Amino acid sequence: MTTLATRVLPGLPAGFGGGKLIMRNYLVYRRNWIVFATGFLEPVFYLFSIGIGVAALVDEFVMPNGQVVEYTAFVAPALLAASAMNGAIFDSTFNIFFRLKYIKLYDAMLATPLRPWDIASGEIGWALIRGGIYSGAFLAVMTAMGLTGSWWAVLALPATLLIGYAFAGVGMALTTFMRSWQDFEFVQLTILPMFLFSATFYPLHAYPAALQWIVEITPLYRAVVLCRELVTGALTWGSVVSVAYLVAMGSAGLYLASRRLSRLLLT
Amino acid sequence: MVVSRFVPGRKRVGPGIESLTVTFGDRGALIRARGLVKRYGDFEAVRGIDLDVPSGEAFGFLGPNGAGKSSAMRMIACVSPTSSGELTVLGLDPLADGSAIRARIGVCPQEDQLDVELTVRENLTVYGRYFGLSRAECRSRADELLDFVQLTDKANAKVESLSGGMKRRLTIARSLINQPDLLLLDEPTTGLDPQARHLLWDKLFRLRQQGVTLVLTTHYMDEAEQLCDRLVVMNDGRIVAEGSPTALIAQYSTREVTELRFGVGHHEQLGGKVADLAERIEVLPDRLLLYTDDGERATSEVAARGLRPDSVLVRRSTLEDVFLRLTGRSLVD
Ligand SMILES: Nc1ncnc2c1ncn2[C@@H]1O[C@H](COP(=O)(O)OP(=O)(O)O)[C@@H](O)[C@H]1O
Ligand SMILES: [Mg+2]
Numbered sequence: 169m170t171t172l173a174t175r176v177l178p179g180l181p182a183g184f185g186g187g188k189l190i191m192r193n194y195l196v197y198r199r200n201w202i203v204f205a206t207g208f209l210e211p212v213f214y215l216f217s218i219g220i221g222v223a224a225l226v227d228e229f230v231m232p233n234g235q236v237v238e239y240t241a242f243v244a245p246a247l248l249a250a251s252a253m254n255g256a257i258f259d260s261t262f263n264i265f266f267r268l269k270y271i272k273l274y275d276a277m278l279a280t281p282l283r284p285w286d287i288a289s290g291e292i293g294w295a296l297i298r299g300g301i302y303s304g305a306f307l308a309v310m311t312a313m314g315l316t317g318s319w320w321a322v323l324a325l326p327a328t329l330l331i332g333y334a335f336a337g338v339g340m341a342l343t344t345f346m347r348s349w350q351d352f353e354f355v356q357l358t359i360l361p362m363f364l365f366s367a368t369f370y371p372l373h374a375y376p377a378a379l380q381w382i383v384e385i386t387p388l389y390r391a392v393v394l395c396r397e398l399v400t401g402a403l404t405w406g407s408v409v410s411v412a413y414l415v416a417m418g419s420a421g422l423y424l425a426s427r428r429l430s431r432l433l434l435t
Numbered sequence: 436m437v438v439s440r441f442v443p444g445r446k447r448v449g450p451g452i453e454s455l456t457v458t459f460g461d462r463g464a465l466i467r468a469r470g471l472v473k474r475y476g477d478f479e480a481v482r483g484i485d486l487d488v489p490s491g492e493a494f495g496f497l498g499p500n501g502a503g504k505s506s507a508m509r510m511i512a513c514v515s516p517t518s519s520g521e522l523t524v525l526g527l528d529p530l531a532d533g534s535a536i537r538a539r540i541g542v543c544p545q546e547d548q549l550d551v552e553l554t555v556r557e558n559l560t561v562y563g564r565y566f567g568l569s570r571a572e573c574r575s576r577a578d579e580l581l582d583f584v585q586l587t588d589k590a591n592a593k594v595e596s597l598s599g600g601m602k603r604r605l606t607i608a609r610s611l612i613n614q615p616d617l618l619l620l621d622e623p624t625t626g627l628d629p630q631a632r633h634l635l636w637d638k639l640f641r642l643r644q645q646g647v648t649l650v651l652t653t654h655y656m657d658e659a660e661q662l663c664d665r666l667v668v669m670n671d672g673r674i675v676a677e678g679s680p681t682a683l684i685a686q687y688s689t690r691e692v693t694e695l696r697f698g699v700g701h702h703e704q705l706g707g708k709v710a711d712l713a714e715r716i717e718v719l720p721d722r723l724l725l726y727t728d729d730g731e732r733a734t735s736e737v738a739a740r741g742l743r744p745d746s747v748l749v750r751r752s753t754l755e756d757v758f759l760r761l762t763g764r765s766l767v768d
Contacts, residue, residue, distance in 0.1 A: 188564050195561065196552045276548035278514050280565035280613075281538040434514055435475070 185282050186290025193294045207258075208302045211251035212309055218243050219313065229371070231402040237317065244315045245324065245399040246368040248306055249391040252299050252328040253335045254359070259295035260339030261355055265346055274433055284429035288340060288422055295336035296329050303328035310399070318401025327398055327411075331391040334414040337421025338387075344428035362388040387417055465490050465617050465648050466511055470520035473506040473672075480506040482672035483520060488650060490616075493643050495659045496652040497754070498669035499762050504652035505545050507669075508621050511650065512542045525616060538566060541610030545621040545652075547602045549594045555605060556581065556590040559612055566613040573612070580608040584638060600631025607638060618642065620651040624658060636661055656754040670762040680754050687760055688752035689714050691730035695723040695737065695744040705742065712736050717759070726756070 197204055219240040226239040267273040274287050304325055310316055316324075339355075346352065366388040372380055383389050394410035397403045466488040473481035481503040488494045496504040509515035511524055513533040522529055524536045550558050556577055563573030581587045584604035589597065597605065603623065610618060623639065624632040639662055643649055653659055659666050660680045668676040668683070676683055693713070697705055699721060706718040712733045713725035727733045730749035737744065 188561075191564060192550070192553070192561050195557060271551050272546070272548040273550060273552075275514075275544070276550065276562075277565055279512060279537060279542040279544070280562070281534040281567065282565050283534060434516060 184289075185286030186288075186293050188282065189277070189287060189290030190294045190297065193291075197298075204298070204301075207255055207298070208305050210254075211247045211302075211306055214247050215240070215244055215306075215309065215313075218247075231396075231400055233402040233404065235317075235400060235402045237400055240313070241315045241317060241400065242371075242396070243369060244310050244313075245395040246366075246392045248303060248310070248324065248328060248399070249331055249395040250363050250366075250368060250388065251306060252303050252331040253362075253388055253391060255299040255302055256295050256332040256335035257339045257355065257359060259298060260291065260336040261343050261346075261352060264291055264340055264343045265349075265352070268343065268429075268432075274429060278433055284433070285426045287429055288426035291340060292333065292336045292418075292422055292425075296332045299332035299336075300325065300329050303332075316399055318399070320398045320401045320403065324395055324398040327391075327394050330411065330414045330418070331394070333418035334387060334391070334421070335418075337418035337425065339421070341421040341424040341428060344425060344432060362386055366392050368392055387413070390414060463487075463489055464523075465525055466650065467523045468511075468521065471507070471510065471517060471522055472519040473503065473510060473515065474518040479518075480672055481510070484667075484669075484672075484674050486667070488648065490648055491646050493649040493651070493662055493664045495663035495666035496650075496669055497654065497656070497659050497666050497758060498652070499654060501671075502669040502762070503672040504669055505621055508619055508650070508652060512540065512619050513537050514542075538613065539616045541613065541615035541618040543603075543606050543610045543618070543620040543623055545625075547606045549602060549605060549609070551594045554591050554593060555586060555597070558594065558605060559609055562609050563612040568613070576612055576614075580611055583611075584608040585634075598631075600627050600634065603627060603631070603635060604638070607635070611642075615647070617648045617650065620649065622652055622654070624653070624655065632658070656758055660754050668758060668761050675761045676757070683757045684752050684754060687757040689726040690728045690752060692750055692752055692756060693725040693727060693730040693733045693737075694748040694750065695725065695742075696721065696746045697723070697742075697744050708740065708742065709733075709737055724756075726752070 222243075223239040229237050229239060229242040231237060231242075274284075277287060278284070307316070307321070307324060307328075311321070342355070365383065366386055367374075367383060368388070372383060372389075375383060390410040390413045393406045394414070397407045464487045466486055468484060468486040470483045470485065471481060472479065472483055484503075484507065496502075496507060498504050506515065510517050510522060510529070513524065513529040513536050516530065525539055527536050529536060550561065553561060559577035559580055560570075560573040563576060564570070568576070578587075581590055584607060586597075586601060586605060586608070589601065594602065594605070607620070607623065610620075620639070624635050627635065636658070639649060639651075643662070649662070651658075651662065663680065665679050666677070666683070667674045676687060678686065695705075695709070702718050702720065702723050706716060706723060709723065709725060710716050713727040715726040717724040717726070725733050725737075734747055734749060737747075
């Protein structure tokens with residue numbers, strides 16, 4: 169009579185296994201609050217620089233739905249999206265590579281009841297929490313500067329979590345393929361042009377029509393569209409496309425990351 | 436009824452765990468393997484081994500580097516899928532119930548995998564959380580275990596500041612956080628100085644007395660002799676001998692060994708002159724070993740033949756003699 173219960177129950181971690189890893193990461197970062205702080209400050213500095221300097225040189229912007237906004241209000245939501253991307257990529261590439269290859273954290277964790285899935289979901293969950301805190305703070309700064317034009321802006325916070333999910337999932341999956349720190353140059357090589365060219369600092373129609381579709385299928389562009397439309401309240405179907413795109417991207421990344429961890433660590 | 440309980444000063448964990456122990460107690464073997472194979476690509480690291488490790492035993496894998504000890508241990512720890520053959524651990528199937536098995540075993544891997552981003556004490560408390568233990572439980576077990584491995588005064592230190600022996604002790608403490616039914620130790624003392632080794636042996640000996648089933652790998656004979664009730668000698672992925680240390684010595688060696696040292700370079704040619712004085716001789720660059728049941732008699736016969744060794748040592752056979760015979764000298768590094 170004990171046999172049935174023991175087959176099912178013994179020692180399985182209650183609840184969300186990834187939560188254990190989130191808790192572990194929290195302990196580590198509690199001591200490294202300075203690292204935490206810089207992640208928040210970077211986009212804020214960008215925003216100030218643009219708000220004070222660049223905006224004075226640039227005219228107002230007409231949104232796709234005809235709404236007219238200031239340049240700073242046009243750029244701020246894009247910075248929000250880009251910082252969500254940067255945070256997620258940083259957490260899911262450098263940090264995960266370090267834990268995977270150098271400190272063998274996941275090998276040790278897999279000797280416990282935890283499984284690769286718990287590790288993948290835990291790391292991505294952590295990236296979301298950290299990214300969410302940054303984004304929330306950035307949104308507060310934007311609101312204080314009068315850059316949020318609509319109540320839809322409230323939804324920009326979950327939107328940044330979705331962006332984090334998409335980039336962290338793919339970032340972690342890619343990290344499992346990396347062989348050395350040099351390989352991360354490729355990440356930088358992808359991230360920087362995306363940051364500069366995804367209609368972040370100027371609208372899509374600045375590009376010739378033949379190029380526009382290329383920009384439109386990049387993930388950061390989808391993220392920028394979503395944030396910009398929510399923050400300004402100028403919603404279109406473009407946001408719906410973005411949500412579907414980002415959900416699919418994150419889920420594919422998460423699934424692949426978990427599969428790859430099994431292949432790499434459970435040899 | 437309850438077979439084993441480990442961490443000093445702590446009693447049972449909870450009803451689920453007690454009943455689990457009873458289930459294995461009834462079945463006998465905590466580990467059972469038949470024709471177990473591990474392949475990496477087309478290389479076979481473990482080539483069909485059979486094992487039965489009953490509850491409460493201290494069991495050892497002895498073998499040179501590359502013998503397949505770690506590969507076998509990793510399969511038992513459910514972090515490496517078996518390539519073929521049967522394996523049950525704690526009466527469960529690693530493939531289907533890996534998570535449930537890992538919940539009840541402690542693993543001390545060959546390389547310390549301590550969490551260098553955490554303190555010594557956090558290494559224990561956080562690891563306990565991975566097993567689903569409550570915060571309070573983790574805290575109290577961590578303090579007991581730190582005391583057990585004599586690291587209490589290092590509780591808040593960073594892992595990097597620990598010596599090799601301390602790290603090893605911390606790894607062992609960590610492997611006990613879930614009060615395991617089965618403790619797997621892969622080369623627990625390799626690379627440690629003699630003091631650190633003896634301290635660790637003392638800890639492992641105590642765990643054994645508390646009834647923890649120990650499975651360890653080593654290439655130190657003295658360690659195997661000190662700690663193991665029974666062991667297997669592995670070579671090239673196969674088990675080449677099995678038994679208690681005494682039984683292995685009786686089976687594969689003689690009671691005594693006479694070691695003769697002549698000047699370097701003479702051993703090859705002198706070997707032939709004394710070969711008939713022993714059951715078996717071994718010619719090494721620096722000495723001749725005569726395997727015989729009466730070492731003194733062999734010594735006097737050597738003298739009777741007019742041979743004058745620089746030094747003579749008569750000693751009892753050890754596991755080392757068995758090991759060298761079974762695995763060959765060239766493989767040992
Ligand atoms: N992940 C792996 N991939 C390929 N070969 C491996 C792997 N792990 C171990 N081996 C090989 O398998 C053999 C047995 O290794 P191992 O089990 O570590 O032996 P031991 O622990 O007895 O030294 C060695 O030849 C080793 O190179
Ligand atoms: Mg090994």
